[in-house]
Amino acid sequence: MRTEQRRQKLQDDLIDAAESAIAAGGLSALHARDLARAVGCALGAIYNVVPDLHALVFHVNSRTLAMIEGEVASSDRLEVGPAIRSNDPPAVVTLARLALAYFDFAAAHTMRWRALFDHHLPVGQTIPDWHLAEHRQLFMNIERPLRTIVPDADAATCMLLARSLFSAVHGIVSLGLEEKLVPLPLVVLRQQTVTVAAAAARGLAVAPSALWGPDASPLAS
Amino acid sequence: MRTEQRRQKLQDDLIDAAESAIAAGGLSALHARDLARAVGCALGAIYNVVPDLHALVFHVNSRTLAMIEGEVASSDRLEVGPAIRSNDPPAVVTLARLALAYFDFAAAHTMRWRALFDHHLPVGQTIPDWHLAEHRQLFMNIERPLRTIVPDADAATCMLLARSLFSAVHGIVSLGLEEKLVPLPLVVLRQQTVTVAAAAARGLAVAPSALWGPDASPLAS
Numbered sequence: 001m002r003t004e005q006r007r008q009k010l011q012d013d014l015i016d017a018a019e020s021a022i023a024a025g026g027l028s029a030l031h032a033r034d035l036a037r038a039v040g041c042a043l044g045a046i047y048n049v050v051p052d053l054h055a056l057v058f059h060v061n062s063r064t065l066a067m068i069e070g071e072v073a074s075s076d077r078l079e080v081g082p083a084i085r086s087n088d089p090p091a092v093v094t095l096a097r098l099a100l101a102y103f104d105f106a107a108a109h110t111m112r113w114r115a116l117f118d119h120h121l122p123v124g125q126t127i128p129d130w131h132l133a134e135h136r137q138l139f140m141n142i143e144r145p146l147r148t149i150v151p152d153a154d155a156a157t158c159m160l161l162a163r164s165l166f167s168a169v170h171g172i173v174s175l176g177l178e179e180k181l182v183p184l185p186l187v188v189l190r191q192q193t194v195t196v197a198a199a200a201a202r203g204l205a206v207a208p209s210a211l212w213g214p215d216a217s218p219l220a221s
Numbered sequence: 222m223r224t225e226q227r228r229q230k231l232q233d234d235l236i237d238a239a240e241s242a243i244a245a246g247g248l249s250a251l252h253a254r255d256l257a258r259a260v261g262c263a264l265g266a267i268y269n270v271v272p273d274l275h276a277l278v279f280h281v282n283s284r285t286l287a288m289i290e291g292e293v294a295s296s297d298r299l300e301v302g303p304a305i306r307s308n309d310p311p312a313v314v315t316l317a318r319l320a321l322a323y324f325d326f327a328a329a330h331t332m333r334w335r336a337l338f339d340h341h342l343p344v345g346q347t348i349p350d351w352h353l354a355e356h357r358q359l360f361m362n363i364e365r366p367l368r369t370i371v372p373d374a375d376a377a378t379c380m381l382l383a384r385s386l387f388s389a390v391h392g393i394v395s396l397g398l399e400e401k402l403v404p405l406p407l408v409v410l411r412q413q414t415v416t417v418a419a420a421a422a423r424g425l426a427v428a429p430s431a432l433w434g435p436d437a438s439p440l441a442s
Contacts, residue, residue: 082431117401135402163402164393164413168421171392172385180338181356181384192385196421199428200389203420210303211416 011049013039018056019063026111027057027118057119058131064112065134068105072141075101081191083198091145092201098142099169099197103190106173117174142166149205153212161204169197232270234260239277240284247332248278248339278340279352285333286355289326293362296322302412304419312366313422319363320390320418324411327394338395363387370426374433382425390418 017038021029030053036043050056075097084093106113121127142162150158175181176189184192222230238259242250251274257264271277296318305314327334342348363383371379396402397410405413 082429085427085429160403160405160409160413161416163396164417167393167396167402168389168417169392170396171390172388175384175388175391181388182381184381188381192381195382195428195432196385196389196425199424200417200421201424202427203422203424204417206306206423207416207420208303208306 007049010039010041010045014046014049014056015059015063018053019060022057022060022115023109023112027115030057054119054121054125057115058128060112061116061119062131062134064109064116065138067109067112068102069138069141071101071105072098072138078104080194080198083191083194085202088198088202089149089205091148092198092205094145095142095149095165095201096194096198098145100190100194102166102169103173103193106177107186107190110177139163139166146201146204149201150207150212152209157212165197165200165204168200169193172196228270231260231262231266235267235270235277236280236284239274240281243278243281243336244330244333248336251278275340275342275346278336279349281333282337282340283352283355285330285337286359288330288333289323290359290362292322292326293319293359299325301415301419304412304415306423309419309423310370310426312369313419313426315366316363316370316386316422317415317419319366321411321415323387323390324394324414327398328407328411331398360384360387367422367425370422371428371433373430378433386418386421386425389421390414393417 014035017035018030020038021031021034032043032046032053035053035056036046076094078097078100080093080096080100083096139159139162142165143158146158146162146165147153150161153161172189172193176184176192235256238256239251241259242252242255253264253267253274256274256277257267297315299318299321301314301317301321304317360380360383363386364379367379367383367386368374371382374382393410393414397405397413
């Protein structure tokens with residue numbers, strides 16, 4: 001193998017090893033020494049291919065986002081159950097299914113999922129653009145149905161609302177899986193998640209249009 | 222002072238010192254050595270009045286809950302703005318105001334507020350009953366208006382829904398203040414919080430009654 005190929009292979013191996021470590025034990029299980037042992041390289045060799053372990057976390061998180069994107073892509077098969085009314089707009093059903101897909105992913109891959117949120121960068125370091133673009137891509141799945149629910153809202157408002165809706169669902173999933181308030185069986189927590197997600201989407205569909213008017217763009221304030 | 226009075230005074234002083242430390246720098250700023258210095262006692266004397274620092278955190282968090290209760294008690298003066306429709310039931314307005322009160326508290330007392338959620342107990346230790354009772358008391362502020370929104374729901378369902386609604390609002394406030402998704406001016410984040418909280422409450426008010434039927438109690442499943 002040529003030098004560049006070797007470098008690439010070592011980087012791929014390191015990402016694989018970091019992925020295994022995070023999937024098994026979360027971010028706190030990520031140690032350079034273990035990674036070096038797993039891929040069979042010297043400790044210092046890691047830093048010839050990546051600047052630090054944060055770079056590996058971005059790659060692992062990128063794979064996690066792709067897995068979530070996969071769940072989202074097949075979410076139309078999810079049964080929303082009694083959380084939906086017969087006269088709910090289709091976009092409310094879509095958003096309820098997205099919430100279920102998110103819940104299912106977080107419940108099945110809790111360590112990976114937590115790593116998305118527990119990853120704190122050192123002061124001065126920022127998330128690379130290619131990774132931010134993946135976040136934006138994933139949020140588009142929420143923005144698309146949301147646009148049909150609040151047709152009067154401009155793009156910036158939809159962008160914000162999508163993130164707020166996501167944050168609301170994330171809050172239920174997150175405090176629920178951490179058993180922060182009351183320990184619940186997963187089936188109950190799942191039902192709570194879809195109930196509140198559907199309610200929020202339904203409530204936005206009939207929200208006052210003053211929220212979406214041209215003068216109301218939240219970024220204009 | 223008699224021994225018991227001295228003990229009590231030392232405990233009160235330690236709680237005060239722990240409160241100052243947490244309010245200024247969060248849980249990670251809580252160190253036994255600093256507390257001993259602040260109250261003028263020997264390091265070991267701390268453990269004559271409390272079993273460990275976790276006990277002090279419970280007392281500080283208890284004060285924080287009382288502060289939130291105070292915000293909640295005066296939340297009827299909060300202006301909900303365009304998030305509310307003229308035909309929203311009063312309970313939707315009440316829940317929207319609770320979300321605003323929670324946002325305002327978290328934004329003004331971020332370190333204290335974070336300590337409520339960042340406090341992880343060692344395995345085997347549990348939250349004392351008197352502190353859990355304070356949590357339940359605070360959630361009653363959500364359960365009361367919620368009951369008028371979903372009159373068909375039983376007490377267990379309301380209890381769960383109140384926690385899910387709270388978790389949703391907490392998710393928006395929490396990811397927002399941590400700037401996890403997109404950095405937003407506080408005024409925008411506040412508006413997002415009340416918009417989604419009102420939407421969720423409004424959407425629950427017209428949710429399918431199959432969710433609340435006698436066979437649908439989430440704890441019966």
